Amino acid sequence: MKHLLQEAWLTRGVLACLLWPLSQLYGLVVHLRRALYRRRLLHSARFPVPVVVVGNVVAGGAGKTPLVIALVQHLQAQRIAVGVVSRGYGRTSTECIEVTSAAPPAQTGDEPALIQRTTGVPVFVASRRGEALRALLAAHPSTAVVVCDDGLQHYALQRDIEIAAFDDRGTGNGWMLPAGPLREPWPGRRQSGLDLVLHTGQKPAFEGFTSSRKLADDARSPTGNLVPLADLRARPLTALAGIANPQAFFAMLKDRGLMLEATIVLPDHHTFSEIDLTGLQGKTVLCTEKDAVKLFALPAAAGLDLLAVPLVFSPEPAFFIAFDALLAPLLSPLPSKHGHQTA
Incomplete structure (x- = not known):
């Protein structure tokens, strides 16, 4: 058994070394792409309502969809008209459509369908999130805040608040894809526009707000x-x-x-x-x-x-206090010091 474990660790080590150059190249591409958006050499769409992006810095699910639902319900409790946009990962269609109870989940994506059925708010999906947001505002012009389900790396959509969700994996081995789980450098990403970090697991790997999750x-x-x-x-x-x-x-x-x-x-x-x-x-x-x-x-x-x-997911109260503090000036008729983030 010990011999098998040693072989497994050796294999993982060799594989990591082989993937390391690709990881470095991926990191350079991420940095270059972000710089092009920051310098406005690539177009980034701005919209007349506050946009909240909820996403992952690591590949794979980290609890962002329960977080989106929690944010939407928090805004609903304050009587703020909110809508949601998403790509609808895994769906069979590519057109921009509104997610309704009558729309087959295969066409809209399972997560957008769950968000719409749980909250009842307008949800639109499109291959380009900006297109979904444009359609949402056209169909529901009273929408005051839009939450983007995923899209932390989708810089073609300007955002006002960025939130990253992390589960108990944290940042894994700290390497970029494909040698590690990171989509963007960490902690560098935290220092360049990221507003809030929420841990959705039981053992936070670093500083950030916490949450609880249990079955109904x-x-x-x-x-x-x-x-x-x-x-x-x-x-x-x-x-x-x-x-x-x-x-x-x-x-x-x-x-x-x-x-x-x-x-x-x-x-x-x-x-x-x-x-x-x-x-x-x-x-x-x-x-x-x-x-x-x-x-x-x-x-x-x-x-x-x-x-x-059902899953009962609850961010700690301090998370919502911090979120409200970021959102309040964006909803005020007075100019906001926060402004729009391009990337």
Whole structure:
């Protein structure tokens, strides 16, 4: 066993050395691209409303979609008209469309569909986020704030507030892609326009605001019926997840005292079909809300005991205080000292 571990570490070390030159080249390209936008040699669109960009500095999911939902609900509580734009990663269409309950999630993307169904605010998707934002304002001119789901590196869209989400991976090995997980240099990116850092995991790797995440007390069926998780503790369960970190979902279920006799791991943004539900008849199957957006739309789901378990995500109060302090001058009729960030 020790010999196998040594071989594994050696293989990883050799691979990292081979990828290091590509990582350096990637870093230079990122720096050059950012400089071109900063000097206005590449066009960056500005809009007449405050734009809040929520994204990742590391590749892979880090909890930005729950953060977008939390921000939208925070703004709704203050009666601020808010909309959301996104590329709709993984969708089958490329045109600019509004996300509605009638639009198939495959055309809009699972995360935009989840945001719209959870909050009810206008959500638009397009290959270019600026196009989505333009369409949103045209259809909903009373919108006062726009939240961009992802797009931290999309400098063609000017932004007023930048927020980065990090999970327990932190910045990984600290290297740029492909040798590491970083999309941009860190901590350099923090010192060049990034306004807020929120940790979505349990063990923050560096300074920033924290948050809590737990499963809701009730699971939801395709018909909207609520089933207390406590009532599921005596049942053998199957858990299914097509998200960035399926094991985290499974662990949270177990922490609630649920017995998982089987777990099914699928790729993030997985396109579900009837085949994925084969063999699940007669079983109680738990999934995430993100997966439920697509799973519940399948005809075969109606004949299954399929339940979605919502995630309750809560940034610490100090995060919202800091966010409100940044947003207030942007909503004021007086000139803002913050101004628009190009890149």
